[in-house]
Amino acid sequence: MKFAITITLKKDVLDPQGKVVKQTLQGMGMNSLQNVRQGKYFEIEINEKDEFKANNIVKEMCDKLLANLIIEDYKINKI
Amino acid sequence: MKFAITITLKKDVLDPQGKVVKQTLQGMGMNSLQNVRQGKYFEIEINEKDEFKANNIVKEMCDKLLANLIIEDYKINKI
Numbered sequence: 001m002k003f004a005i006t007i008t009l010k011k012d013v014l015d016p017q018g019k020v021v022k023q024t025l026q027g028m029g030m031n032s033l034q035n036v037r038q039g040k041y042f043e044i045e046i047n048e049k050d051e052f053k054a055n056n057i058v059k060e061m062c063d064k065l066l067a068n069l070i071i072e073d074y075k076i077n078k079i
Numbered sequence: 080m081k082f083a084i085t086i087t088l089k090k091d092v093l094d095p096q097g098k099v100v101k102q103t104l105q106g107m108g109m110n111s112l113q114n115v116r117q118g119k120y121f122e123i124e125i126n127e128k129d130e131f132k133a134n135n136i137v138k139e140m141c142d143k144l145l146a147n148l149i150i151e152d153y154k155i156n157k158i
Contacts, residue, residue, distance in 0.1 A: 004085070006083070006085070006120050007120070008120070008122065018121070021121070021144070021145070024144060025140055025144060028143065028144065030136065030139075030140060032125050032126045032127045032133075032136060033123070033124075033125060033126075033136075033140075034124040034125060034126050035122075035123070035124040036121060036122070036123050036124075037121070037122040038119075038120070038121055039120035039121070039122065040117075040119075040120055041085050041086070041087070041117070041118035041119055041120040042097075042100070042115060042116070042117055042118070043087065043114075043115070043116040043118065044112070044114070044115050045112075045113040045114040045115075046111050046112060046113060047111045047112070047113050048111045054111075057109065057111060057112075060109075061104055061109060061112075064107065065100070065103060065104060065107065066100070
């Protein structure tokens with residue numbers, strides 16, 4: 001079973017990387033650009049046929065290693 | 080208009096970062112884990128009401144800056 005995980009910074013957390021990307025794109029002439037936020041992305045394959053169990057395993061991975069819950073949120077989608 | 084961009088390594092490209100994450104998770108006792116691939120994620124806001132035009136602007140951003148098309152693929156989703 002395969003899952004996509006997107007990890008994003010919480011709304012009020014500064015995103016210097018995203019800011020640099022935004023400035024670069026604007027410098028390239030993309031004038032309609034309003035905002036860029038950068039996040040992280042993982043595709044994870046689990047050897048578990050029960051979707052509920054697999055989802056819980058992926059949640060545990062996010063909580064314990066992949067995401068920093070103080071400043072980040074995560075979303076898990078089955079793919 | 081807001082878009083989510085996920086950039087992933089092409090299938091045959093090695094992913095050392097993903098490998099390290101995989102080994103770490105396995106070392107933490109996640110035995111059902113089969114594979115991890117790491118990618119990049121951006122949320123981009125465009126000041127453009129026409130969805131087709133906005134989508135084309137985001138595509139141009141991916142082609143010119145965000146993705147390395149030799150080794151990466153990208154997906155754009157309106158959010």
